[in-house]
Amino acid sequence: xxxxxxxxxxxxxxxxxxxxxxxxxxxxxxxxxxxxxxxxxxxxxxxxxxxxxxxxxxxxxxxxxxxxxxxxxxxxxxxxxxxxxxxxxxxxxxxxxxxxxxxxxxxxxxxxxxxxxxxxxxxxxxxxxxxxxxxxxxxxxxxxxxxxxxxxxxxxxxxxxxxxxxxxxxxxxxxxxxxxxxxxxxxxxxxxxxxxxxxxxxxxxxxxxxxxxxxxxxxxxxxxxxxxxxxxxxxxxxxxxxxxxxxxxxxxxxxxxxxxxxxxxxxxxxxxxxxxxxxxxxxxxxxxxxx
Amino acid sequence: xxxxxxxxxxxxxxxxxxxxxxxxxxxxxxxxxxxxxxxxxxxxxxxxxxxxxxxxxxxxxxxxxxxxxxxxxxxxxxxxxxxxxxxxxxxxxxxxxxxxxxxxxxxxxxxxxxxxxxxxxxxxxxxxxxxxxxxxxxxxxxxxxxxxxxxxxxxxxxxxxxxxxxxxxxxxxxxxxxxxxxxxxxxxxxxxxxxxxxxxxxxxxxxxxxxxxxxxxxxxxxxxxxxxxxxxxxxxxxxxxxxxxxxxxxxxxxxxxxxxxxxxxxxxxxxxxxxxxxxxxxxxxxxxx
Numbered sequence: 001x002x003x004x005x006x007x008x009x010x011x012x013x014x015x016x017x018x019x020x021x022x023x024x025x026x027x028x029x030x031x032x033x034x035x036x037x038x039x040x041x042x043x044x045x046x047x048x049x050x051x052x053x054x055x056x057x058x059x060x061x062x063x064x065x066x067x068x069x070x071x072x073x074x075x076x077x078x079x080x081x082x083x084x085x086x087x088x089x090x091x092x093x094x095x096x097x098x099x100x101x102x103x104x105x106x107x108x109x110x111x112x113x114x115x116x117x118x119x120x121x122x123x124x125x126x127x128x129x130x131x132x133x134x135x136x137x138x139x140x141x142x143x144x145x146x147x148x149x150x151x152x153x154x155x156x157x158x159x160x161x162x163x164x165x166x167x168x169x170x171x172x173x174x175x176x177x178x179x180x181x182x183x184x185x186x187x188x189x190x191x192x193x194x195x196x197x198x199x200x201x202x203x204x205x206x207x208x209x210x211x212x213x214x215x216x217x218x219x220x221x222x223x224x225x226x227x228x229x230x231x232x233x234x235x236x237x238x239x240x241x242x243x244x245x246x247x248x249x250x251x252x253x254x255x256x257x258x259x260x261x262x263x264x265x266x267x268x269x270x271x272x273x274x275x276x277x278x279x280x281x282x283x284x285x286x287x288x289x290x291x
Numbered sequence: 292x293x294x295x296x297x298x299x300x301x302x303x304x305x306x307x308x309x310x311x312x313x314x315x316x317x318x319x320x321x322x323x324x325x326x327x328x329x330x331x332x333x334x335x336x337x338x339x340x341x342x343x344x345x346x347x348x349x350x351x352x353x354x355x356x357x358x359x360x361x362x363x364x365x366x367x368x369x370x371x372x373x374x375x376x377x378x379x380x381x382x383x384x385x386x387x388x389x390x391x392x393x394x395x396x397x398x399x400x401x402x403x404x405x406x407x408x409x410x411x412x413x414x415x416x417x418x419x420x421x422x423x424x425x426x427x428x429x430x431x432x433x434x435x436x437x438x439x440x441x442x443x444x445x446x447x448x449x450x451x452x453x454x455x456x457x458x459x460x461x462x463x464x465x466x467x468x469x470x471x472x473x474x475x476x477x478x479x480x481x482x483x484x485x486x487x488x489x490x491x492x493x494x495x496x497x498x499x500x501x502x503x504x505x506x507x508x509x510x511x512x513x514x515x516x517x518x519x520x521x522x523x524x525x526x527x528x529x530x531x532x533x534x535x536x537x538x539x540x541x542x543x544x545x546x547x548x549x550x551x552x553x554x555x556x557x558x559x560x561x562x563x564x565x566x567x568x569x570x571x572x573x574x575x576x577x578x579x580x
Contacts, residue, residue, distance in 0.1 A: 009331055011459045012304005016484065037460035038301045038488040059371060079351070079392055092466055092499070097371055097392030111371075136495045137466045142434065170303040170459055171330035174434035193543035195308065195333040202331065205431045223536070224543040250534060253513040257482045 001156050002288045003149075003164040003183040005034075007207075009199030011170035013191045014219040017256060018246070018277065019167035020044035023126050024266035025281040028162045031124075032152040033131035034145045034179040035169040036117065042131050044259045045124035055132065057116040057143050059096030061089050067108035074100035074109060092137040114138075119148050121155070125263065128155055141169070142178035149179070163288065172206045180207060184291050186214045187243070187284065192227035200231065204240065213291065215241045217280060220248035243287070244280035247272050292576050293321070295453040296566060297472035299496075301488025303459035305478045306508035306532070309542050311456040312337040314476075315422055316547045317559035321451045323423030327468040328458040329412060329439040332426045336545040338419035347410040348427070348442045350435075351391035354407030355382050366395035366404060387434060412439040414446070423451065440467040447471055459488075461495045469496065473575060474566050475503040476529065481513030486520055493526065502573055504566065509534040527569065530562040 006019045016033075020041055023031050033041040061082075063074070068087050075083045078100055082093035089100075089109075101109045116139075119132035130152045134141050152164050168179040180186055186207050190200040200216070207214045216235050221228040228245060235242045249270045259265035266274065298311040312334055315324040326334040353366070353375070362380030367373075374388035375395055386409050396404045412429040425446055427439040436458070447453050457468030469475050475496045479485040489505065496503045505521050510531035521528050532538070541551055549556040567577060 008303075010304065010333070011331075012302065037462050038303075038491060040302070040484045040487060043483045043487060077393060077397065092470075095390055095392065097390055097394050098369060099392050099394040099397060102369060102394055102397045134462060136461045136491065136498060137463060139463045141462050171436075172431055173330045173429065173436050173464070177432075177434055191543070194336045194545040195331075196543075198333060198336060199331045202431055209432050220539075223539050227543060248539075250512055250536075253480065253482050253509060253534075256484060257514040257516070260483065 001153070001162060001164065002291065003166060004185045004187060004284065004288055005166040005168050005180045005183040006187045006189060007168035007176060007180060007203055008170055008189045009172060009203035010191070010196050013189045013196060015189050016040045016044070016167050017252065018189050018217065018219065019165060021266050021269065021277045022281050022284065023165050024264060025278060026163060026165060026285070029127060029165050030152050030156050030161050031127065031129040031165050031167065032148055033129065033167045034148065034175065035167060036132040036134040036141050036144045036148070036175060037169060039131050039133065041167045042122060042129060044256070044265050045126055045129070046260055047122045047124050047129060049120045049122045051121040053119050054115055055117045055119055055144055055147060056113050058114045058139060059098065059111040060091050060094050060114045061096065061098065061100055061109050061111055063087055063089050063109045067106050069106050071105065073103040077103050095139060117144055119144065119151070121151065130155070142174035145175050145178035172202050176206070180212060181210060183212060185284070185288050186212050188214065188216045189219050190216060190231060191220050192218060192224040192231060194227070197227065197231055204238070215243045215287065217244035217246065218242065219246045221245040222247050243283045244276060246276045246280070249273055292449045293452045294473040294566070294570055294575060295447055295455065295471060297455040297457050297469040297475045298478060299457040299465060299469055299475055299492060300459055300478045301461055301492035302479065302485055305480045305485060307459070307478045308333050308337070308456055309548065310476065310478050310506055310508070311454050312547060313549050313555070314559050314563065315454045316549050317556045318452055318563060320421055323425060323451050323453050325443055325453060325455040326426035327440050327443055327455050329427035329429040329436050329464070330458055332428050334424070334456050335426060337547055338422065338424055340417040340419040340424035342415045342417035344416045346414045348412040348414060348439045349408040350411055350438045351393065352386050352389045352407050352409050353384055353395050353404045355384065356403045356405065359401050359403035361401055363401070365398045365400065369394045369398040391438070411435065414442050436464040437467045440464055444471050461491045465495065466499070469501065470499060472501065474570055475501045476506055476566070477503060478506045478508055479517055480509050481507055481515070481517045483516065485513070486516045489517060489520070493524065502569055504529040504569065506530045506532065506562070508532045527565065529565050530558060
């Protein structure tokens, strides 16, 4: 079983569209949407949720005002500004550290388990998809990412599926680290903009930190061909293979929006995009099986 | 008093930074741009600011005095993040797991722990012409963005208009980015992806009780679902930016659009006027401008 993780640093470069298109071509795979904050991969397919699971993570403090002497010790020790002047704890800000509980003489504060979100096992015309919805303002998105990755591995093992395709989150923080640790190959989807280039360098630095094989694909390359060339050159100088240059199409937003209602959104993509993604898939497949 | 305007979006790459940078540039005077997308701060690419001061962002971590530590394990028992463990009576701290809450220090009855610190990022301050520029920057490999965003909070003032460029999503870094603001602009695109994530972002700002409005980028390139959604939910659409390959190209080059596209500056000022009107209705007291 091999895992490929698709990340970008910068948001909106086309991670999900490319993940979905690759998955449409890939035989014998399971998809995992690790952008648990704002998951979109399921919107590219006619997705039917088969299982829904609760995701508990961390703790939240609750203060019983009846038992509170309003001594103010809890407010003094809380470093997260989560207890207001009326001794109400704001669950959005509480990290569940329990420092307040330690200093409360009247035992007015208790910690309880926190329902932080849900995760799902779904069926799509392109095979199984594991995805999740993290609650608003929740911490620990990395833990939820780890949870759904573990689940996808179990399904892959059970059903003897050979490849796990991970659609990663944007950024370089905790969920991204969780979406790339231990994978066999990382594909960074970038775009020819100075922002894309800047973020590409930050995500590559992160991937290198973890000693994971990494390659790059330039999406919408013809928006700014000079910058695309520069990105290609920078990658070569760093020893990173550029495995694809995918053209831009103003049609793509319409294709995405009607994806759920058609049998295969890949078929609806403009021809030149299809060809470049087929080529990309071939290269990635070869790379992954050769590792 | 001047408003603090946060620019957020559920989905990444909808044009938050483009909007924030151009809004700040249209207002010209009396404005400070904050880059609170500390994982991938991009505002500097457009503003090319002159940075005049740099400050490390420090988070608290416990420091062990091994002469006083008895290895009793009280600290590791109270730590909810497994950041301390006792191995053969030696106390080991894992800085990456530590949330800096200080519970371990409270729990230690041997005075063996004291507050130390660790740098996880930077705050850079400077200016781009007449626009103030402040950015937070998380160090690569660090997992926790919120403390870097929090380090920006004390720098917010009420004397100038503040535009905060926030990270995508709806989790803790976004909350830290928007919660000190007076108004949240949610930038979206007219696709099923944009709509799905806008819905999440609206739930977030509603829960925080923050006034908000929507900006639709590439407004003519997708479908009408976002418009219908805003209409049904009674959410004001503050601005529609049409799809234009030239705009795309200018952004990719790190150009500020309002200096290149005729009429766009007026559209941004109109958008700001709409925000001011909404805030005024909510009882926000403006001075000047």
